Amino acid sequence: MARLxxxxxxxxxxxxMEGMIDFIAIIAALRHRxxxxxxxxxEIAVAFAILxxxxxLIGAEVERLTISSGTAESNLVDLFVNxxxxxxxxxxxxxxxQDVRALAGIAGVKAVSVLNQVPYGGGESVGGxxxxxDQHRLGLAxxxxxxxxxxxxxxxxxxxxxxxxxxxxxxxxxxxxxxPVAILTRAAAMKLFGESNAVGRIVYHAMGRGKMTQVRxxxxxxxxxxPILLPGDxxxxxxSIIFPEWPSYAPQAHYxxxxxxAQMPRIEREAKQILAKxxxxxxxxxxxxxxxxxxxxxxxxxxxxxxxxxxxxxxxIVTAAGIFGLTSxxxxxxxxxxxxxxxxxxxxxxxxxxxxLENLPLAAVGVLLGAALAFxxxxxxxxxxxxxxxxxxxxxxxxxxxxxxxxxxxxxxPARRAAAIAPAEAARL
Amino acid sequence: MFGYYLNLAxxxxxxxxxxxxxxxxxxxxxxxxxxxxxxxxxxASGDPIPQKSNRLFVPQIDNFGPKWxxxxxxxYLPPDLTYIDATALMRAHAAARQAAMYPTSLSITPxxxxxxxxxxxxxxxxxxxxxxxxxxxxxxxxxxxxxxxSHASVVVLARALNDLLFGGVxxxxxxxxxxxxxxxxxxxxxxxxxxPRFYDLxxxxxxxxxxxxxxxTRAIDEQMATSGNNNCNGKGPGKGWNxxxxxxxxxxxxxxxxxAAGDATSYRTFLDNYAAEQTQTGRFSWPPRVALRNVxxxxxxxxxxxxxxxTLTGVSFALLLVCILNATGLxxxxxxxxxxxxxxxxxxxxxxxxxxxxCLVEAGVIGLVGGLLGIxxxxxGLVSCRAVLxxxxxxxxxxxxxxxxxxxxVALAATILAGLYPTWRAARVQPASQLKTL
Numbered sequence: 001m002a003r004l005x006x007x008x009x010x011x012x013x014x015x016x017m018e019g020m021i022d023f024i025a026i027i028a029a030l031r032h033r034x035x036x037x038x039x040x041x042x043e044i045a046v047a048f049a050i051l052x053x054x055x056x057l058i059g060a061e062v063e064r065l066t067i068s069s070g071t072a073e074s075n076l077v078d079l080f081v082n083x084x085x086x087x088x089x090x091x092x093x094x095x096x097x098q099d100v101r102a103l104a105g106i107a108g109v110k111a112v113s114v115l116n117q118v119p120y121g122g123g124e125s126v127g128g129x130x131x132x133x134d135q136h137r138l139g140l141a142x143x144x145x146x147x148x149x150x151x152x153x154x155x156x157x158x159x160x161x162x163x164x165x166x167x168x169x170x171x172x173x174x175x176x177x178x179x180p181v182a183i184l185t186r187a188a189a190m191k192l193f194g195e196s197n198a199v200g201r202i203v204y205h206a207m208g209r210g211k212m213t214q215v216r217x218x219x220x221x222x223x224x225x226x227p228i229l230l231p232g233d234x235x236x237x238x239x240s241i242i243f244p245e246w247p248s249y250a251p252q253a254h255y256x257x258x259x260x261x262a263q264m265p266r267i268e269r270e271a272k273q274i275l276a277k278x279x280x281x282x283x284x285x286x287x288x289x290x291x292x293x294x295x296x297x298x299x300x301x302x303x304x305x306x307x308x309x310x311x312x313x314x315x316x317i318v319t320a321a322g323i324f325g326l327t328s329x330x331x332x333x334x335x336x337x338x339x340x341x342x343x344x345x346x347x348x349x350x351x352x353x354x355x356x357l358e359n360l361p362l363a364a365v366g367v368l369l370g371a372a373l374a375f376x377x378x379x380x381x382x383x384x385x386x387x388x389x390x391x392x393x394x395x396x397x398x399x400x401x402x403x404x405x406x407x408x409x410x411x412x413x414p415a416r417r418a419a420a421i422a423p424a425e426a427a428r429l
Numbered sequence: 430m431f432g433y434y435l436n437l438a439x440x441x442x443x444x445x446x447x448x449x450x451x452x453x454x455x456x457x458x459x460x461x462x463x464x465x466x467x468x469x470x471x472x473a474s475g476d477p478i479p480q481k482s483n484r485l486f487v488p489q490i491d492n493f494g495p496k497w498x499x500x501x502x503x504x505y506l507p508p509d510l511t512y513i514d515a516t517a518l519m520r521a522h523a524a525a526r527q528a529a530m531y532p533t534s535l536s537i538t539p540x541x542x543x544x545x546x547x548x549x550x551x552x553x554x555x556x557x558x559x560x561x562x563x564x565x566x567x568x569x570x571x572x573x574x575x576x577x578x579s580h581a582s583v584v585v586l587a588r589a590l591n592d593l594l595f596g597g598v599x600x601x602x603x604x605x606x607x608x609x610x611x612x613x614x615x616x617x618x619x620x621x622x623x624x625p626r627f628y629d630l631x632x633x634x635x636x637x638x639x640x641x642x643x644x645x646t647r648a649i650d651e652q653m654a655t656s657g658n659n660n661c662n663g664k665g666p667g668k669g670w671n672x673x674x675x676x677x678x679x680x681x682x683x684x685x686x687x688x689a690a691g692d693a694t695s696y697r698t699f700l701d702n703y704a705a706e707q708t709q710t711g712r713f714s715w716p717p718r719v720a721l722r723n724v725x726x727x728x729x730x731x732x733x734x735x736x737x738x739x740t741l742t743g744v745s746f747a748l749l750l751v752c753i754l755n756a757t758g759l760x761x762x763x764x765x766x767x768x769x770x771x772x773x774x775x776x777x778x779x780x781x782x783x784x785x786x787x788c789l790v791e792a793g794v795i796g797l798v799g800g801l802l803g804i805x806x807x808x809x810g811l812v813s814c815r816a817v818l819x820x821x822x823x824x825x826x827x828x829x830x831x832x833x834x835x836x837x838x839v840a841l842a843a844t845i846l847a848g849l850y851p852t853w854r855a856a857r858v859q860p861a862s863q864l865k866t867l
Contacts, residue, residue: 035850039758046754050747057740304737307814311744314458315751321451322755329448329762381740 022354026361036326040359041366044403047319048370052399053377054308054315056391061305065298069119070185070223070238072156076290077264078118079255079271081282093172093246095279096253100148102278103255106270108263113154116146116247117227118254118290120297124228129241131192133204133212142188143226143240146173146247152183152221154258160186162199162219165244173248178205183219187238229297249282256290264289316406323410327359331414338418339425348419355415356408363407367400374399430783431790438791441767448766452759453799456847459752460803460840462745465810468832470742473734477623478562482724485561486524486685486693488700490514491718492677492707497662506720508630508731509658509679512649514703519555523699524685525692526561529645530554531681532629534656537641538606539594549590550656551641552629553648559585561686562628567591569601569616572644580650585616585642610651612643627724628684630731631657655680697721749843756847760795764788764855775860784856792848793841800840804833 030037096114103112117125125146130139145151149165162183171179182203189198198220204212226237247253255275259267268287275284286293295302331338338351378391442449476482489506491498492514498505510518515529535551558564559571568591572583584605591600605612622638643653652670659680666676687693697719704717722730764771771784 035854036758036761039754039761043751043754043758046747046751050744050751054744300737303814304741307741308744310813311462311748314462315748318455318458318748318752318755321455322758325448325451325755325759325762329765332766 018350022357026354026358029358030362033330036330037362040323040326040362041369043319043322044363044366044407045370045373047315048367048399048403049373049377050315051312051402052371052374052391052395053381054312055395055399056378056389058305058308058312059392059395060389061301061308064229064301065305067225067229068223069225069294070157070221071119071290072258073119073290073294074261075156075258076154077257077259077268077271078121078286078288078290078293079257079268079275079284080121080252080286081249081255081275081284082252083249084281084283092249092281095281096148096246099255099275099279099282100150102274103257103271106257106267106274108267109257109259111150111154111258113151113256113258114148114247115151115155115254115256117143117252118256118293119225119227120229120290120294121227121252121254122297123252124226126226127241128206129188129192129203129215130206130212131203133214139204139206140188140191140239141236143224145224145240145242146245147242148246149244151242151256152219154256155224156258157224158222160220160222161189161197162217164219169244171245173246178213178215179243179245180214180216181218181244182215183221183242184217185224185238185240186220186222187235188240189217189220191239252285253282261289316402319403320406320410323359323407324413327411328414328417331355331418334418335421335425338421339423342421342425343423351421352415352419355418356411358415359407359411360404363404367403370403371396371400430786434787434790435794437787438794441763441770441791442794445763445766448759448763449795452756452763452795452844453802455752455756455759456796456799456840456844457802457806459749459756459843460800460836461806461810463749463839464803464807464832464836465814466738466742466745468807468811469814470734470738472624473738474728475624476725477625477627477728478724480563481686484686484688485724486687486696486721487723487727488518488683488685488696489720489722490700490704490707491715492679492713493662494713494715506718507660507679509660510681510683511677511679512674512681513677515681515683517703518683521699521703524696525688526557526686527684528555528558528561529681529683530558530628531645531648531655532631532639532657533643533648533653535607535641535643535653536609537594538609540603540605547593549640550638551643551653552639553643553645553653555645557686558642558684561684562623564621565619567617567619568599569614571616571642577644577646580646581644582610582612582647583615583644584612585618586614587618587638587640587642588620589638590640591617607641607643608651608653625728625733627728627733629657629682630728630733649674657682693721693723753843753847756795756799756844757850760792760848761851761854764851768855768858771855771858772860772862775858781856785852788852788855789845789848792844792852795848796841796844797837799844800837803840804836807832807836 100112100114103109117123125144126141127144128139129142147155149167149170152159152164165181165183169179169181171177184192184198184203192198192203193201198217201217203215203217205215206212221242223238224240224242226240229237255271257267257271268289272284272287275282341351342348374396375391382390478485488510489508490510491506492511493507498507510529519527519529531553533551533553534548536546536548538546552558556572556574556577559566564571567588569585571585572581576583584607586594586600586605588597591597594600594605595603600614600617603614605614626638657680659678661676661678666673666678685696687696700719700721701717704713704719707713708715708717774784775781
């Protein structure tokens with residue numbers, strides 16, 4: 001065979017034959033190190049199973065972190081108020097109007113609105129609305145937002161049908177009376193009316209004590225999520241209704257100020273001072289940009305993501321260490337053999353290529369086994385409620401690429417050392 | 430012989446520092462991850478009151494009916510009671526000890542006039558609360574049933590609040606202004622942080638503490654609103670405080686102590702009869718449904734252990750498996766480099782078991798050092814996990830002394846397990862095969 005002459009060969013045919021011979025040699029050599037080969041396959045398989053599932057979990061958390069509420073989140077400052085203890089706890093539309101006017105006077109504030117709840121704010125007010133005035137039916141569960149007439153504009157909600165509220169449609173806070181008009185979110189309108197236009201249609205609001213009030217839909221906004229977002233929400237968190245009703249200070253109310261990011265710290269300070277002076281009957285429990293409220297709300301998701309990332313890194317480091325260790329010892333065992341090959345004319349490059357490719361069949365088998373294990377694990381997680389969906393294919397592919405790459409990186413060091421062995425080693429017995 | 434093996438082990442480990450370091454890292458990481466999650470899991474699912482957790486029960490009554498319960502699972506029962514039911518159960522006194530309770534938020538005017546009023550988390554409850562939950566007192570006493578009945582204006586402070594307001598001295602007998610009214614302090618608690626706070630799972634389950642306790646009867650008189658969950662289905666409450674009290678809104682937690690063995694069954698019967706009575710009088714228009722759960726059943730029913738804890742525990746055990754696998758590989762590699770030395774020893778007369786023992790000692794050294802590294806990583810892990818879990822759970826993530834021993838034991842076991850095959854391989858080497866090449 002051409003190999004034994006030791007002359008470098010540039011022909012493609014020869015290269016292919018070289019490769020094939022190498023490949024056969026590699027597979028044959030596996031016979032002698034069965035257990036070690038199995039170990040490498042097992043290491044890669046288990047690492048792959050964990051990695052792909054961890055990546056999928058990270059993906060789910062990131063999806064939650066990047067949820068959009070439908071409002072102009074990055075331009076809103078939230079003042080979370082409730083009645084000062086000992087103060088008169090009845091509601092005061094007049095006081096709220098005055099507060100809104102005073103807050104709107106702050107330089108840099110483009111709009112002010114008051115609501116009973118905000119996305120990421122917790123404290124949920126939920127009600128049921130239905131197409132028929134039948135109190136025995138389970139209606140659609142919607143988050144009930146009460147806001148003044150400027151709420152739609154202040155929040156930056158996108159009106160996709162109908163109109164916003166007029167000032168004369170506002171009613172004072174009442175437990176017994178529902179406003180005759182309301183605005184739905186797109187998701188709620190679709191759920192109730194399908195593709196047909198919701199504007200002008202009637203829904204019934206369950207008031208309690210068997211009473212159902214008629215409410216006419218005058219507008220539809222694109223999106224407004226619930227104040228509380230649970231994992232596993234399958235779109236239900238987008239069913240909301242907005243009523244033109246002044247909220248009550250108890251248990252909580254929110255003043256939302258639309259402004260630009262740069263001015264938020266100053267505006268927050270001034271707003272707290274103004275409220276303290278103009279309305280001592282309420283206290284500011286919390287104030288800050290809505291994005292800060294959001295990041296507080298998702299603190300757990302964020303931390304979970306970082307933990308999983310740390311686990312993946314640890315996994316990769318330990319697996320690389322294992323492969324590196326095993327491979328470098330094999331190299332050392334075959335110094336003699338490599339020396340002979342070099343003496344017979346194999347170039348450094350060929351030795352390097354050979355040993356770089358050596359682990360590849362093992363890694364490939366490991367990845368295949370690992371994929372099966374990964375899907376089995378993901379099904380287990382799904383069945384026991386720890387995750388919400390089966391492992392998506394992209395994570396499997398990314399995981400495979402990462403592990404194969406890791407394997408190559410781990411054998412690179414030992415392979416280079418092998419290539420550096422001088423032919424004279426063959427002479428050392 | 431052990432000392433000799435130890436020497437050999439240390440020499441051998443030093444000879445190939447890189448491999449040794451890799452093995453120690455592998456074991457350390459695996460131990461670190463698993464111990465971190467085990468500590469957290471134990472904190473999250475432990476029994477908060479082990480001495481009597483099977484004698485404390487929560488009664489549940491279906492006061493909403495199947496129409497409203499359809500929103501939930503089939504077996505759902507409302508977690509709290511209405512005012513009507515809670516006071517009826519208190520009056521019936523069918524349990525050895527019993528207490529209705531609800532959380533409220535109160536404004537306290539500190540004795541120091543230069544300080545602003547502060548808002549505290551308080552609990553309105555009955556006198557039995559304290560003996561039922563073995564609450565320790567530092568000064569004074571809890572109120573008596575007579576004081577419950579007379580709606581006395583007394584309070585019990587938690588230790589932290591007493592430290593804040595009075596500098597930690599014995600404040601029994603002093604007056605405290607709460608929501609503008611005057612109350613007499615009759616007791617101060619010692620440190621008491623049951624975790625989870627099983628008697629009120631709303632809000633901060635693991636770190637929420639009640640700063641102040643006031644008699645339920647007094648709280649109702651003063652119309653102290655609940656700061657906990659309040660659920661009014663269907664018929665909303667009528668007007669005002671009275672309307673609220675007579676509505677079917679659920680907002681009151683109820684706990685009973687049933688010390689004797691058969692008490693639970695008889696209390697359950699009592700609950701059935703009570704609910705049946707409500708159906709008969711027309712207050713409920715559905716068949717009676719009740720439940721009685723003890724502490725651990727109650728915690729499990731409420732899914733107190735967050736699913737993230739479960740997921741992370743599984744992930745960390747998987748990581749431990751990976752680490753053991755890699756440690757096995759590395760140990761195999763390590764011992765393969767030493768066949769020469771092993772053969773010399775065998776040729777000089779060492780038996781196979783002796784070689785085996787020596788390799789195990791080597792594995793043991795790695796295990797110990799890896800375990801120490803693992804403990805360090807566990808501390809690091811717990812610190813970073815404070816952020817992972819809701820701020821709630823993080824107060825419990827402390828490493829106990831026993832955990833250190835457990836971590837070392839697990840590290841040792843894992844390393845020896847990982848080293849079994851490599852050790853066996855090393856001992857099996859034929860001396861003659863290697864001696865020729867030396």
